[in-house]
Amino acid sequence: MSYFLWIEDFESSPKITATEVFGGLNIDDLQFADHKQELKRNLKAHGIYIELSFQDGLGFIRQNLGNIDYIILDIDLAAYSKGDVINADVLALLETFQDYKKPEDETENEQLLNRELANLKTLAGFYLYTELVVELGFPKQHILFCSNHGENTRETQKAFKSAKIASPKIYEKSAPEVQKWVKNCYENPYSRLRRGIIEGCQFAKNLPIDRLYFNEYTKGNESVQPEDIYNYLEVLENFLPLLESANKKALYKLFIRTLSHEWEAAKNIRRDENKKDTVLAWIMRNTRHWITHNSNLFGQLDEKIVAYLFIVNLRTMFNSDDDTLQGYEMILLNLFADKALSESEFKEKSIPVSDAYLALKNIVLDEKKNDTNIQDAFYFNELANNLQLSKSSRRNDTELFMKLLYQMFWLTTSNPYVDTKNRKLLEIKFGNFNYTEKPYLFELARHIYNRSFP
Known part of the structure; x- marks a missing residue:
């Protein structure tokens, strides 16, 4: 709204x-x-x-x-x-x-x-x-x-x-x-995005400082100070002008560069048993890598992908201890309302994480045959990152990589493992992640499903 x-x-x-x-x-x-x-x-x-x-x-x-x-x-x-x-x-x-x-x-x-x-x-x-x-x-x-x-x-x-x-x-x-x-x-998408970002930053600024989770990802490196985070949120809150720019896509690219900037220092992303969804931080870490090394990839952003990255950013940067959907998230998720699944539809959906994984794995293997110096990997986020950092022509495929950013939501939270009876590629399987366990995850999942698996 x-x-x-x-x-x-x-x-x-x-x-x-x-x-x-x-x-x-x-x-x-x-x-x-x-x-x-x-x-x-x-x-x-x-x-x-x-x-x-x-x-x-x-x-x-x-x-x-x-x-x-x-x-x-x-x-x-x-x-x-x-x-x-x-x-x-x-x-x-x-x-x-x-x-x-x-x-x-x-x-x-x-x-x-x-x-x-x-x-x-x-x-x-x-x-x-x-x-x-x-x-x-x-x-x-x-x-x-x-x-x-x-x-x-x-x-x-x-x-x-x-x-x-x-x-x-x-x-x-x-x-x-x-x-x-x-x-x-x-219903203006730009105004909704801007309002959701403002409300989200104001929400985060009012959280107690002990809710700042970001330094868990930077252990071994210099910690981010509270005043730096406050200034960071101030910049984000005031980034988008009230009057919609004629060149808003360039503005969105600059916003994502600013949003992801802090994640350069995040090199300790791991599964926290008390907060398993912190692996979503890989989305922001990869975003930072990609926009730094290939800014053209982010030249055609729309309000939906910006809103998605902003939600993931705040949820992984701050441990709010509140898994309910926040007001700013409601505003931003309304941007997806035209293609969002209903609650009942989502609960009946199978999540094709194996298909998404194999599709990316096969792209990497095919490109590897072309001697593009691409590195193979086991985890989905690493596969995507290796493809982007390679010399492959696919690294400039904006549609592919925006889809991968959405798919990372599912593939980082679904635990991959190799069937010990058969180590062939087709025997990589995924543990189930309960998206209904936390209301904000459930709402995010049902809203981005059709963007993840078009």
Whole structure:
């Protein structure tokens, strides 16, 4: 999902208004309550933050804008909510843009203030828009104006013209373009990826430092210090800009280079009996090798593979002691929703690890005949790595190696062994790994299955 800020004072039915705007999303109708505070609570669980007045909206924008991907503005807003008092920020705005000066007489001030607040109400959306775009640099492409107060549109347009700013189009809330815009933004793959990465980094930064598992992979080498990991997460959190780049694939390649950088020092990856899925660290170790020696291999990344590597990275770098699916993982795995297996479908699926292993083994053996200096190996991750580091033309096969990164999830967790009765290649077998044992592994497995075994 992408996160929305909706600044709306609901002068008509909250339920009807919310349904007009967000009814195109996969949200249960019961969530669209007709009580403002209940609606606010319900939609927050779906990444939709509602502020009910100009004052509250301005405060959110100035304090929490980093938590938001898209904004929907009403043009006509109450200055502040019932029960609140006007704050210094709104008073400062009245003084700056409406030449308000407090008279000494309190009665006169009350009358003047009421007039100024009435004027502010008709221009509230304009003030918020210019705060966002002009003062804070928020991309105007991520803002939607919609209102059911057509009589105030003219005042807003006059304000934009006077400020020499192109007026954005203002839609009625019931217009079909509104739901279409919201749905496109909510499901935008780039925004979902970016939001999942931000939430994941914030989650990891709040873990106790004793949950840092990464140094288990670097024993014998220099340990990574807590402040280095914090800085690393800060870089990742702020890596992808809010506005989608026209050359996002180049950006994804740089992101993966940064994400995998720390794994250069990881040379002690082994099976931990208390945390058997730590062998997934080979995925990150190989990614680091490959992007260092053949960056062209990562020139066509999509949001799914970036999300997959990010999830594996955090799960293997940190021992969270929580095997439930985290919020950031839910956001990222939604990128795979179009081809994800249902829970029942996955439980009925056989996992073709032997076929995947033999397919890679045969590629290596065939290439070895061509004298490409490729080395044979027993473990799947080593076979893949040897192929990539060889002189084989197959090392530039992007489709093959992205598939291998997915297949490594299954092949590193499935224990290979040689049947002692017959040591032929076809007698390499695999021990079963219980993917239902840990909820996050189960969810990851069912979402990437079709990417692993197309």
